[in-house]
Amino acid sequence: MxxxxxxxxxxxxxxxxxxxxxxxxxxxxxxxxxxxxxxxxxxxxxxxxxxxxxxxxxxxxxxxxxxxxxxxxAEEELFRLRPGKDAPGKDALCWAAACWQLGNLHRPVRFTDDGLLTPRDPMVAGFLDSIGQPYEPVVCPFAGYRVTGDQGYRHGHGHGHDHVHAPGHSHDHTHAHAGHHEHHPHDHGEDAT
CATH class of the missing domain: 2.60.260.20 (Urease metallochaperone UreE, N-terminal domain)
Incomplete structure (x- = not known):
């Protein structure tokens, strides 16, 4: 071929x-x-x-x-997170913190109609446990909506017609946040030398 x-x-x-x-x-x-x-x-x-x-x-x-x-x-080993409904104030805060931290850690995410998917990672599990954000391990396609800094909220499955990208834009850094993120050595505990 x-x-x-x-x-x-x-x-x-x-x-x-x-x-x-x-x-x-x-x-x-x-x-x-x-x-x-x-x-x-x-x-x-x-x-x-x-x-x-x-x-x-x-x-x-x-x-x-x-x-x-x-x-x-393809099906992959993922975590599924959903915003909680039992205690709206606390659950909203956990959900916001989880999304912010996934973006801060540069973890890839795909938003679904009722939550989000991200690859399984012990560090992510530890963080989610520490703030009380519920999640479940699932095996399913890593597909859904994505948020990118230059394109906003994009649909990443189902219709497949979103193929216009900024020149030189790479999709290996999808974040859970859409804002500008400057990388500083102290952000992730890296040595500033």
């Missing part, structure tokens, strides 16, 4: 009943832009996308022998 240098559509654009060959990719793989992977049907796919391009769940990469090769977000 030729090298894939651009997507050719989205799964939702395919005709009803179209044959697809899923290519399961993790969030890191979808953001890398350059990789070789094997589809569920055994097709070897070489991908070389422009810098800053991130594949989305449902993107169609190619058609081979009448079959559409479609990106599907």
């Amino acid at each position: 030729d090298i894939v240098t651009a997507t050719i559509g989205h799964r939702t654009d395919l005709e009803v009943g179209a044959a697809i060959d899923p290519l399961h990719l993790t969030a890191d793989q979808r953001a890398s832009g350059h990789l070789v992977a094997v589809s569920e049907g055994g097709r070897r796919v070489r991908i070389s996308l422009p810098r800053g391009t991130e594949l989305q769940d449902g993107d169609v990469l190619a058609r081979a022998e009448g079959v559409a090769i479609v990106v599907l977000a």
